[in-house]
Amino acid sequence: MVKEIERVGIPVVHMCTITPISLTVGANRIIPTIAIPYPLGNPALTPEDEYALRYKLVDAAIKAFSVDIDKQTVFEF
Amino acid sequence: MKLELGFIKINDVQFSNECAVKDGILYVNPEDVKAFVYDHDDCKAYIKSINFDIAKPGESVRITPVKDVIEPRVKVEGPGGLFPGFVANVDTVGSGRTHVLKGAAVVTAGKIVGFQEGIIDMSGPGAQYTPFSKTLNIVMVCEPVEGTKQHDYERAVRYAGLRAASFIGGAGKAVEPDEVKTYETLGIKEGIEKYPNLPRVGYIHMLQTQGLLHDTYVYGVDAKKIVATLLNPTETMDGAILSGNCVSACDKNTTYHHLNNPVVAELFEEHGKSLNYVCNIITNENVYLADKQRSSDWAAKLAKLLDLDAVLVSEEGFGNPDADLIMNCVKNEKQGIKTVLITDEYAGQDGKSQGLADSDPLADAVVTGGNANMPIVLPPMDKVIGMLDYVDYCSGGHAGSLRPDGSIEAELQIITGATNEMGFNCMSAR
Amino acid sequence: MAFRVVHYINQFFANVGGEEMAHIAPELREGKVGPGMAFETAWKGEAVIVNTIVCGDSYFAEHEKDAKEQVVAWVKEINPDMFIAGPAFNAGRYGYACANIALEVKTQLGIPVLTGMYEENPGADLKDKILITPTANSAAGMRKAAPTMAKLALKLMKGEVLGASCEEGYMPNGIRVNFFEKERGAKRAVKMLINKINGKAFTTEFPMPNFDRVEPGKAIPDMSKVVLGLATSGGIVSKGNPDHIEASSASHYGEYDIEGWDALTAEGWETAHGGYDPVYANENPNRVMPIDVLRQMEKEGKIGKLHRYFYSTVGNGTAVASSRKFAEEYAQKMLKAGVQACIMTST
Amino acid sequence: MKLPHRIRIITNNPLVNTVLSDWYKVEFHEDASYRDILVMVRDMVYNGYELMTHPMAGSVKPNETMYKSIVVGTDLIGTNLEHCNLMMNALITCDKFKPLGVVYSDYHIKDFQLIDYTLLCGALDFDAIAGLSKANVNSY
Numbered sequence: 001m002v003k004e005i006e007r008v009g010i011p012v013v014h015m016c017t018i019t020p021i022s023l024t025v026g027a028n029r030i031i032p033t034i035a036i037p038y039p040l041g042n043p044a045l046t047p048e049d050e051y052a053l054r055y056k057l058v059d060a061a062i063k064a065f066s067v068d069i070d071k072q073t074v075f076e077f
Numbered sequence: 078m079k080l081e082l083g084f085i086k087i088n089d090v091q092f093s094n095e096c097a098v099k100d101g102i103l104y105v106n107p108e109d110v111k112a113f114v115y116d117h118d119d120c121k122a123y124i125k126s127i128n129f130d131i132a133k134p135g136e137s138v139r140i141t142p143v144k145d146v147i148e149p150r151v152k153v154e155g156p157g158g159l160f161p162g163f164v165a166n167v168d169t170v171g172s173g174r175t176h177v178l179k180g181a182a183v184v185t186a187g188k189i190v191g192f193q194e195g196i197i198d199m200s201g202p203g204a205q206y207t208p209f210s211k212t213l214n215i216v217m218v219c220e221p222v223e224g225t226k227q228h229d230y231e232r233a234v235r236y237a238g239l240r241a242a243s244f245i246g247g248a249g250k251a252v253e254p255d256e257v258k259t260y261e262t263l264g265i266k267e268g269i270e271k272y273p274n275l276p277r278v279g280y281i282h283m284l285q286t287q288g289l290l291h292d293t294y295v296y297g298v299d300a301k302k303i304v305a306t307l308l309n310p311t312e313t314m315d316g317a318i319l320s321g322n323c324v325s326a327c328d329k330n331t332t333y334h335h336l337n338n339p340v341v342a343e344l345f346e347e348h349g350k351s352l353n354y355v356c357n358i359i360t361n362e363n364v365y366l367a368d369k370q371r372s373s374d375w376a377a378k379l380a381k382l383l384d385l386d387a388v389l390v391s392e393e394g395f396g397n398p399d400a401d402l403i404m405n406c407v408k409n410e411k412q413g414i415k416t417v418l419i420t421d422e423y424a425g426q427d428g429k430s431q432g433l434a435d436s437d438p439l440a441d442a443v444v445t446g447g448n449a450n451m452p453i454v455l456p457p458m459d460k461v462i463g464m465l466d467y468v469d470y471c472s473g474g475h476a477g478s479l480r481p482d483g484s485i486e487a488e489l490q491i492i493t494g495a496t497n498e499m500g501f502n503c504m505s506a507r
Numbered sequence: 508m509a510f511r512v513v514h515y516i517n518q519f520f521a522n523v524g525g526e527e528m529a530h531i532a533p534e535l536r537e538g539k540v541g542p543g544m545a546f547e548t549a550w551k552g553e554a555v556i557v558n559t560i561v562c563g564d565s566y567f568a569e570h571e572k573d574a575k576e577q578v579v580a581w582v583k584e585i586n587p588d589m590f591i592a593g594p595a596f597n598a599g600r601y602g603y604a605c606a607n608i609a610l611e612v613k614t615q616l617g618i619p620v621l622t623g624m625y626e627e628n629p630g631a632d633l634k635d636k637i638l639i640t641p642t643a644n645s646a647a648g649m650r651k652a653a654p655t656m657a658k659l660a661l662k663l664m665k666g667e668v669l670g671a672s673c674e675e676g677y678m679p680n681g682i683r684v685n686f687f688e689k690e691r692g693a694k695r696a697v698k699m700l701i702n703k704i705n706g707k708a709f710t711t712e713f714p715m716p717n718f719d720r721v722e723p724g725k726a727i728p729d730m731s732k733v734v735l736g737l738a739t740s741g742g743i744v745s746k747g748n749p750d751h752i753e754a755s756s757a758s759h760y761g762e763y764d765i766e767g768w769d770a771l772t773a774e775g776w777e778t779a780h781g782g783y784d785p786v787y788a789n790e791n792p793n794r795v796m797p798i799d800v801l802r803q804m805e806k807e808g809k810i811g812k813l814h815r816y817f818y819s820t821v822g823n824g825t826a827v828a829s830s831r832k833f834a835e836e837y838a839q840k841m842l843k844a845g846v847q848a849c850i851m852t853s854t
Numbered sequence: 855m856k857l858p859h860r861i862r863i864i865t866n867n868p869l870v871n872t873v874l875s876d877w878y879k880v881e882f883h884e885d886a887s888y889r890d891i892l893v894m895v896r897d898m899v900y901n902g903y904e905l906m907t908h909p910m911a912g913s914v915k916p917n918e919t920m921y922k923s924i925v926v927g928t929d930l931i932g933t934n935l936e937h938c939n940l941m942m943n944a945l946i947t948c949d950k951f952k953p954l955g956v957v958y959s960d961y962h963i964k965d966f967q968l969i970d971y972t973l974l975c976g977a978l979d980f981d982a983i984a985g986l987s988k989a990n991v992n993s994y
Contacts, residue, residue, distance in 0.1 A: 011724025041794030288976030325913035396910030500692025
């Protein structure tokens with residue numbers, strides 16, 4: 001699905017727990033996330049800490065847009 | 078290794094009080110066959126009765142549930158005998174001379190488990206899909222002794238068919254064949270010297286080896302316990318490989334398919350002309366992923382060791398074996414050995430689904446035996462050999478498959494050999 | 508009575524003119540014009556072309572909506588048994604027009620449609636949606652294409668079951684059909700192998716699924732002005748799942764308005780995904796679709812603004828072809844809405 | 855026989871539970887469907903457990919048998935792309951087969967249990983026939 005969006009000229013950051021799958025579906029900018037049932041959160045944290053975690057992850061995604069890449073890249077943060 | 082196959086053309090089969098071939102007619106005495114079959118502990122212990130019948134092309138006959146189909150053959154010269162490790166001793170076969178009762182087949186029928194067996198229609202729309210509508214079939218319906226466990230019954234029926242085919246094949250021992258063909262592959266050095274400019278080609282023959290009712294045997298060994306190994310192509314013509322597989326009728330390789338392996342035959346057709354047919358590499362389709370890795374690694378290793386330029390890979394079965402098929406392809410392609418695969422597809426009744434459970438862009442040369450999910454309707458036949466009550470429960474059948482008038486509405490996968498993955502048939506799909 | 512056909516061709520094949528006449532609007536003519544003759548010859552009276560629609564390629568490209576409306580209106584009025592466009596051979600804009608107008612007629616009116624073109628013509632991208640006969644790359648291929656298309660068209664009009672693509676002469680359309688080859692599989696395999704060894708052309712009988720890759724999109728140095736789109740395969744939907752997105756093997760996607768939402772709440776949103784424990788996503792849907800932090804970033808000026816809608820489906824067991832189709836659709840929507848970057852979340 | 859260390863069997867097959875739990879760690883999910891087992895194992899594999907057996911073992915089609923047993927590692931070894939793909943493809947393949955609407959008799963159900971059990975034994979190199987002495991299976 002990532003490819004179809006990128007193909008029309010819209011860059012995509014894929015936020016996904018299983019990065020190998022993200023690679024096989026052809027995503028180019030990939031941000032690894034926390035877990036399958038809660039990619040952008042962690043129910044074990046307090047609501048504030050969880051929000052902070054999510055903010056950090058999405059912030060990494062926003063930053064990933066600004067990075068020039070020539071191949072599929074998994075961003076660590 | 079060099080083998081002569083003498084083809085004795087059989088034009089008719091009749092029951093008689095002797096077993097013999099005269100003027101192209103095969104005479105079978107069921108009592109003699111039975112006596113030979115029962116001269117075996119498993120058959121004696123687990124088979125209560127064997128009913129013999131004959132089904133000929135064009136007749137309004139349905140045979141079901143088919144377990145195995147076996148071609149009657151006999152070793153005339155050279156070491157060993159038919160079905161080494163099962164009927165004959167384990168001597169290495171594939172050299173000398175073997176006679177084939179061409180056009181005849183032994184078909185074993187019996188309900189091993191309550192589902193999944195095959196159908197052979199001798200006429201009507203179903204007949205075009207199975208190669209065994211064109212053979213003169215000696216059908217053995219084997220009933221189990223009460224209290225027999227399924228795995229014992231399977232083994233007993235397997236032996237019964239092999240023994241019957243060996244015994245009937247014996248009728249051709251002293252008969253002058255109508256045609257003799259010679260098959261020979263050369264040693265590595267000899268082959269390179271004789272055909273210095275021809276590409277070296279091997280055949281990676283994948284054997285169904287997933288467990289009970291999904292097994293294949295090589296010289297009496299359960300093939301899931303082997304590592305990939307080499308076979309002279311002619312060994313298969315003497316029954317070195319045989320089927321213990323009762324599942325997935327459309328794409329299981331019966332013993333008849335192994336004896337008449339079409340890939341072996343077609344590679345021999347080109348042998349010495351456009352390619353140098355080096356050997357067969359047999360490998361398995363185990364369930365354990367580490368086994369898969371080892372087997373495909375070894376198959377690729379052997380191909381490299383033999384300096385092959387290309388390999389042809391055939392598959393057996395559905396789902397799990399797709400993974401082995403793709404591994405065998407990828408590992409060879411990556412070491413520069415060109416591959417062509419033969420498979421079949423489960424693309425759904427509407428043909429819209431992805432047909433294989435695994436795939437890779439390196440698999441760019443694939444031959445298909447067709448979509449096994451294709452819906453079919455088989456009209457009623459005048460005579461049924463075997464039993465029909467299981468049809469609702471078998472592969473390719475569904476609730477109401479067996480209609481009150483005796484016709485069957487099902488998927489192609491219900492027909493024995495319909496989408497064979499050795500490329501036995503002309504059917505394909507696009 | 509003969510079957511009635513409407514034929515669509517461009518200005519060039521109607522002998523109106525070349526590029527200089529490509530601007531002409533659609534016009535309706537009686538009977539056959541130009542290449543229609545070849546079809547009628549092949550039909551031997553079993554079918555006739557009742558009308559021909561001529562349209563300039565530039566006109567179609569620049570006024571696609573108007574052109575489609577006009578053509579569909581005429582075809583509806585004429586009520587033929589079939590609609591044929593082209594063949595377009597290697598003419599890119601003509602091929603695009605043929606494929607798209609045929610698809611429009613098929614979708615709007617439900618009658619059989621057929622076109623023809625060279626396999627590399629961009630219009631052939633629609634081969635899974637409409638029947639396209641492969642042709643040579645120049646009009647010299649008409650002699651060969653016409654009988655194939657004519658035969659296929661007759662079959663469609665008679666409502667006969669189609670055989671495999673290679674038998675009937677249409678481009679493989681993703682629907683696998685069994686048929687009998689002349690040679691058995693093993694022989695075909697050995698021939699294919701010999702061709703492969705010798706570096707000669709061969710065609711696989713079973714194309715592997717598409718593994719194509721897309722070049723990474725260009726970096727966006729400044730995100731503070733950007734309209735950001737959002738999509739997920741995690742199945743976040745409005746509470747109650749009004750679009751009935753399936754828990755697995757989804758057959759469609761949902762489009763959800765987030766205007767006025769500062770965060771996704773458990774009261775307003777949930778997940779339809781059947782492949783993972785839904786408790787966490789239902790408790791706080793931002794864990795899959797992080798609207799809360801994105802609104803914050805919008806305020807902070809880290810991003811320009813969020814696109815008003817997000818797109819959602821369920822990745823679980825959904826056919827590759829379907830998810831591709833969904834994404835193609837909503838990618839167009841995003842593009843039209845001026846979306847410049849997109850975050851996709853998956854579970 | 856494959857050593858029981860560091861492997862576990864995820865199954866909904868009572869026969870597997872009866873016979874193999876003396877030897878292996880068996881996680882028996884009595885009420886899980888065939889597909890449920892695939893989903894469970896997929897999530898384990900996604901989360902980094904090693905997949906040991908092929909999820910589509912056997913030629914019995916997913917819309918026929920209701921039983922599925924899969925061997926998974928007990929240690930987290932990290933996500934393996936190939937194994938993730940196997941599990942994804944297994945689910946896609948599973949969903950391709952339409953429900954047949956057949957109601958099976960106990961006899962048939964036991965046969966399906968037996969097939970799944972023997973496929974698993976084949977994978978584990980476990981003597982399937984010896985193991986059956988402690989189970990109640992069909993005979994003729």
